[in-house]
Structure formats: C-alpha cells, structure tokens
Amino acid sequence: MGRITTYVALGDSFTEGLEDPAAYGFRGWADRLAEHIEADHLQAGQPGLRYANLAVRGRLIDDIVSEQVPKAVELGADLVSLCAGGNDILRPGSGPASVAKRLEQGVRTLTEAGARVLMFTGFDLRHVPVMRLAHSKIEVYNLHIHDIARRYDALLVDLWPMTVFRDARAWNADRLHLSPDGHRRVALRAAEVLGVPVDADWREPYPVRRPPVWTAARREDLRWARTYLGPWIGRRINGRSSGDGALPKRPDLAPLTAADR
Template sequence: MTGDDPQGRYDSYVALGDSFTEGLSDPGPDGSVRGWADRLAGHLAGHAPGLRYANLAVRGRLLGQVVSEQVPVAARMRPDLVTFCAGGNDLLRPGGDPDALAEALEVAVRRLRGAGAEVVLFTGFDTGRQARMRMLRGKIATYNMHIRALADAHDCRVVDLWPMTVLDDPRAWGEDRLHLGPEGHRRVALRACEVLGVPVAEDWREPWAPAEPRDWVTARRTDLRWAREFLVPWLGRRLRGQSSGDGRTAKRPALSPVVGTPPARCQR
C-alpha cells in the first residue's frame, strides 16, 4: 500500500475464489470473462497507477480447492490486498456444511494475514427471494455468520452481499440465472470500492429503470430455453461428478499491471 493516501491506494491486489470472482457471465470486449474483481482492479488503478493485479479464481472450485491451490500462491506474492470469496459451490451440494467451511476459511485467512495482506471477505447472497435457491438460505445465513465472526477476529473487511436487494432484479443476473451479469458485477465492484474507501462516481444503490413487461408466453419460452441450455447441462455435470472448471487454470495467474480504465456503465 502506498503511504501518501492509505484509503484506496494499493500497489498489488490478488483475487481468489470461484466463478463469481473469475467473472462468468460478464464478457469483456475481447470475449474473455471480466467480472467484479477486474472492475475493482480498474477502480483501484485509477487511484494508484501501476497497480499490479492477479486473479487466481477458477469456476467450479470448492472452498478446499481454493485454500489448497490458490491461497499458497497468493501468500507467496505477498500482495497488499486479497479478496476471498468461496464456499458457494460447497453449499450447493447436499453435504455442504457451513461450520466445516468456516474452519477451512479461517486457515486461509490466517495464512493470508500472516503474509501481510489486507483481506476482504464476501458473504453469500440472500437466496430467500429466488425460488430455485430458497432451500439454501439457512446454510448460507449460517456461513455468513461465521464469515462476519472471522472478519472481526482477524481484522478483515467484509463486502456484505446479503442485504444488496438491488441485485434481486433479474437484470442483475446472466442468462444462466446462477451468475451475475455485467450490471450485477458492476454494482458489486462499486460496493467493494465503498468497503475499501475507494472514491467512485457511481452508486451501487441506484434504482433500476422500470422493466419492460413480458407476456406469459414469452416468459415460459425463456424458462424452457434456460432449462435446456443451462439447467440440464448443470445437472448432467453433477451426476457425472464433473466441474465446469475441470482442466481450467487461472485467467490472470501472475501479478501484472492493470491497463485501461474501469468499464463504463452497463446498458441493460
């Protein structure tokens, strides 16, 4: 961290996690995935030119994999700032235990803090308003409680996604309805900036414009296409014991300078 302005000025930043942090459903200009972490890095670089950024997140990763594969690499980089969000894929599985996840998370937090990094943790979304995910609400709430307690114990900041009701709008989500879309990623990046004290011109709380009405037939056709293109393949991978991240590596495996400016407001 630079010394002349402690708020929002970092020399190096590493993002750890799964598809949420990798940036699925937020395509960049070159077709690669972008996401809130890339957007946050752009905001940080606007206040600290020369910021170096790595994103080790890989879609489909379980918390244990993030801890064993990504945390040691990040600790060796000794960055000023680390964002850590993982555990959602574990909770999607029948045996996902939020208490056990919290124990693994604390191991990661201890190591990253020991390497001198400021650590930012993320709570899970409130799925109570999503019919297909409502049954997970209790487990997510329990895990969030652990996350907040760990943050207090180890002096970490928290980006609390649970009360972000602005993300309840379907336009915040991608076509797969599981990952945030461009506008959702933009708002999460702005929320992270707020937590870190990074000045930004936009407000993540900004109300949505009125949505265009859809007739019943169009809505059902959209649901059927979603089931065919996303739900069925996802269920198939679960049955085969496969992950969307099998064979994949980090999109930005080493610290390197951030080029360009934060993406402009999304048109949705």
C-alpha cells in the first residue's frame, strides 16, 4: 500500500502484546510493526508515524467490533489491523460462521470509512495440548477470514502455514501467548505483507535442539496444566476475563518516542 501516516491496532491480547515485556508494559508485534513503519519513513526523510493500539486482553469479537472499530473510524487511520475472534473460537458452543459474520461487520465498517485493513488468520495449534481440540474450528474460521479479506480487498497475514510457530520457542510458557521472539516474527511478516522493508527474516529457523525426554515432557505438561490451564478454565467457568478493568495502552494516535522502543 502507499505511505502509511496513521496506524491503529485493534484486537485482544495478541495485539496488545502480552508476554513481550517492555519498560512501559507490553510491546508486542503491533508496536514492533509500528517501529518498522517509522524506521522506513525516517530512512526516506519523511515525517514519522502516528500510532494507537486499542487492543485489550480477553476481548471478544462483539467488544472489538462495537467498541474498538468505531474508535478507529473516529481516529481516521490510514491503516487498521484487526485480529479478533480467537477468544470466541476457543469457547465451547461458539460457531466459526457466526464469529466471522461479526468480524465482517467490523471489516466493512473500517473499509467504508476509507481505512486499509490488515487481517490475520489463526495459528495452527495442533501441536499444543488442549488447543488441538479447537484445531478444526480455527481452520474453518480461517477459511472465512480468507473470504472476507478477498471480498473487501484487505491485506492478510496468513499465520496458519508459518511452521516456525510450531516451535515452542515462539511461545510463552503459558502456550497461549507469543514469546518476544514470536512477536518479533509476526511483526516481520506483517511488514512483508505491507511492503515495508526490514533487516531480518521471519523464516529464519530456530537452532536445532534435541527433543525432551518423554517423562520430562509429561512433567512439564502437568506443570503447565496446574499453572496456566486450570486458571484459564476457571475464568471461563466464572465468566471472568484476564482483561476485566483493563484499558488500551495507546488510546490515541501519537508519535513514537524513544521510550516506545
């Protein structure tokens, strides 16, 4: 696409940047993408980027479309990234078609407002215990996302075939959120889709390491279930979210500063 002067990121914990710590909280792929865009502008001697991130952990598709999308329209951004529906898909009883219908409403609203929309498919999580149970639902949802992107001429970052994300080093210990390096690689791929030059390759393989001993791997699975899976299920049963009471980290368009890096 052409020169990007304003960028607004919408979504949940993936876009908020959880588990990619920074001095100001969490960085994440969207902040990193904004930095790549900014660097490209400065390299060309152009004014910098103004950037907002409205994503909040735990948000469902209805929250994102009804609250974040209108704010992005109000801000009048050139580029809006929209990744939503993952939290819905992981909940029992949710249907990919109904979630996709709501996502399409958000894409249509943003497109009609004149923004170029950057969309994302879901990851292939068949290698993750428990998450593999949602594999088929994510796959079907991804088909809807491809169709929406095509019909609204949206840019698409297809995360599903990126085999580098099948390595545990791309993920945080909770197996739900990306590691800092995982966020770095998503930002590089998104920059590639946008045509923004970068100095690294998201395809770079991780160093080879020996697989863990079976018994050690099972002990780690049990520790993960106690530490992360149990609390996650408890929140779902009690109707709570990790983002209850949380606010967007960058609610308004503003230039990037040295503190953002």
